[in-house]
Amino acid sequence: MAINSKNKGKRGELIWAKLCREHGFEEVRRTAQYCGNTGEASDCVGLPFIHQEVKNVERLNIRTAMFQAENDAREGEIPIVAHKMSRKPWLVTMSADNFFKLYKAWLEGVSDGEQGQA
DSSP, rough: OOOOOOHHHHHHHHHHHHHHHHHTTTTTTHHHHHSOOOOOOEEEEETTEEEEEEEEEEOOOHHHHHHHHHHHHTOOOOOEEEEETTTTTEEEEEOOOHHHHHHHHOOOOHHOOOOOOO
């Protein structure tokens, strides 16, 4: 039985938002679910300074998805692609430049006495 790709995408966004909330980011929600067509390009909102492109597919052209995230991100937002295949864990893809920015900020927090968690 074929699954409607729009419904699969919606389900993926709901699952991603739930995962974010489980990790303590209580404000994450699907954009369309919350208030319809808002002009917000992110699939989900609620992670400050992060543009979330969410893909729930078996085959993903990650370059195309990243291009979409980068083009849709607003000034000052880090574009990410959160993606998942059936029965596999979520992955998050971002540019190496943004990864190093986040990693350096995390290291600074660790060196300031905060406990880092992987």
